[in-house]
Amino acid sequence: MPKVAIIFDSATHHTETMANAIADGVRSEGIEVRISHVHEAKLKDLEGIDGLVLGSGTYHHEIMPALEVFMEQAKNVNLKGKVAGAFCSYGWSPEVVDLITNRLKGYGLETVEGLLIHEKPDEAGLEKCKQFGIIIAKKIKGE
Ligand SMILES: Cc1cc2nc3c(=O)[nH]c(=O)nc-3n(C[C@H](O)[C@H](O)[C@H](O)COP(=O)(O)O)c2cc1C
Numbered sequence: 001m002p003k004v005a006i007i008f009d010s011a012t013h014h015t016e017t018m019a020n021a022i023a024d025g026v027r028s029e030g031i032e033v034r035i036s037h038v039h040e041a042k043l044k045d046l047e048g049i050d051g052l053v054l055g056s057g058t059y060h061h062e063i064m065p066a067l068e069v070f071m072e073q074a075k076n077v078n079l080k081g082k083v084a085g086a087f088c089s090y091g092w093s094p095e096v097v098d099l100i101t102n103r104l105k106g107y108g109l110e111t112v113e114g115l116l117i118h119e120k121p122d123e124a125g126l127e128k129c130k131q132f133g134i135i136i137a138k139k140i141k142g143e
């Protein structure tokens with residue numbers, strides 16, 4: 001069964017809530033998901049994955065520091081050609097989703113358009129997250 005790793009950093013649980021809804025979308029397409037807060041994530045979690053989805057809250061216009069460190073370490077893992085996507089909760093500036101997406105592209109992953117949600121996702125936001133997971137899953141399955 002194909003596998004997706006979803007790894008996020010989140011201080012007030014908004015991005016975490018997004019991550020859980022994205023995972024529901026991926027699973028609804030029959031793909032296994034390992035979801036981890038970046039503090040628990042290990043490079044080993046990237047072995048054998050078909051898709052990598054990274055998320056961060058936005059703090060001072062930057063990717064959260066622990067996710068930044070994890071991404072820096074992940075560049076030593078060969079993930080070329082794997083499907084990837086970024087997601088982000090923000091308050092007033094949308095740049096972090098592109099910062100993550102561009103990093104994933106730079107590592108040679110095949111990125112989808114990133115997902116940005118303002119603050120805590122509402123019902124419509126949660127549905128967008130689920131659909132984002134479905135987009136990732138379908139790309140993995142080549143649909
Ligand atoms: C100290 C602080 C700095 C923040 N800086 C930004 C920022 O630069 N740009 C932005 O869009 N939102 C900023 N925010 C808002 C958060 O990104 C927003 O509340 C987001 O939903 C938090 O996601 P999280 O709960 O996953 O951590 C900031 C919030 C705090 C408390």
